[in-house]
Amino acid sequence: MNYIRFPKNFGGLEDDISNYDTSKAVILPIPYEKTTTYIKGTAKGPEAILEASRNMELYDEELDKNICDVGICTLNELNIEEKPELAVNIVYDNVKKIINVKKFLIVIGGEHSITPGCVKAFAESYDDFSVLQLDAHADLREEYDGTKFSHACAMKRCLDICKNVIQVGVRSLDYKEAVFAKENKQEIFWAKDILNNDLWFNDAISKLSKNVYITLDLDVFDPLVMPSVGTPEPGGLGYYQALKFLKKVFEERSVVGFDVVELCPNENNVHSDFTAAKVLYKMIGYKFDKEAEK
Numbered sequence: 001m002n003y004i005r006f007p008k009n010f011g012g013l014e015d016d017i018s019n020y021d022t023s024k025a026v027i028l029p030i031p032y033e034k035t036t037t038y039i040k041g042t043a044k045g046p047e048a049i050l051e052a053s054r055n056m057e058l059y060d061e062e063l064d065k066n067i068c069d070v071g072i073c074t075l076n077e078l079n080i081e082e083k084p085e086l087a088v089n090i091v092y093d094n095v096k097k098i099i100n101v102k103k104f105l106i107v108i109g110g111e112h113s114i115t116p117g118c119v120k121a122f123a124e125s126y127d128d129f130s131v132l133q134l135d136a137h138a139d140l141r142e143e144y145d146g147t148k149f150s151h152a153c154a155m156k157r158c159l160d161i162c163k164n165v166i167q168v169g170v171r172s173l174d175y176k177e178a179v180f181a182k183e184n185k186q187e188i189f190w191a192k193d194i195l196n197n198d199l200w201f202n203d204a205i206s207k208l209s210k211n212v213y214i215t216l217d218l219d220v221f222d223p224l225v226m227p228s229v230g231t232p233e234p235g236g237l238g239y240y241q242a243l244k245f246l247k248k249v250f251e252e253r254s255v256v257g258f259d260v261v262e263l264c265p266n267e268n269n270v271h272s273d274f275t276a277a278k279v280l281y282k283m284i285g286y287k288f289d290k291e292a293e294k
């Protein structure tokens with residue numbers, strides 16, 4: 001497997017803690033962008049996350065450890081030129097390969113349309129499986145801009161594969177999506193109901209199956225925290241609230257993989273890139289902190 005080596009990899013890690021053979025976590029960058037509709041630039045997301053990560057402290061004060069000691073390998077970018085309907089299968093094939101060798105996979109985008117390919121691969125490999133989506137947008141459109149595989153349809157396509165999709169932080173959708181959500185009793189934890197309180201944590205987690213795939217669309221965060229996204233929406237989650245929730249999900253469920261999508265780097269707002277890298281790093285920490293307790 002070809003991977004990015006020191007000093008260009010995630011975290012700028014030396015080869016002994018970032019080689020493919022011994023790393024427990026594997027990052028797959030997919031700079032895919034074919035269907036974005038507002039601000040363009042998510043194709044540069046993975047590179048910006050990697051660059052920011054190399055400027056990050058590797059010691060985590062919350063977990064009191066160097067998270068990277070589990071081994072974090074950064075694979076070469078998966079470049080896909082095909083249309084979204086074909087891209088799904090290419091993502092699926094590549095994700096499947098990593099699942100089969102039992103590494104913990106993190107996909108970084110790129111736009112949200114890469115998620116259904118990931119979900120297809122994970123849903124096939126795990127029984128009792130749910131998807132947890134953190135996102136400002138419901139992404140429940142049946143079709144958008146002439147394709148069913150647009151970023152705006154990402155979760156509708158995931159629902160075709162897995163019936164149990166829990167949505168957190170949503171504050172933007174169209175009328176048809178709202179009708180669909182109501183008719184299908186879609187579990188949505190609206191941003192307006194969950195900001196500034198943690199009362200919903202247990203309820204949301206109780207709806208998740210044993211095995212969980214997390215798709216983290218960075219626009220779930222408030223634009224003050226995360227301005228560099230393709231479709232910013234006011235009124236999103238704060239940094240500590242999101243981390244507290246994610247940590248609890250990792251503690252109470254078996255998170256089998258996750259993606260971090262929709263970073264749209266802007267050189268005037270590099271703190272977004274840094275925040276994305278740090279959240280991703282902490283999520284790896286939460287995963288293996290739990291493993292260590294077993």
Ligand SMILES: [Mn+2]
Pocket residue numbers: 135136137217219220231262
């Ligand atoms: Mn979104």
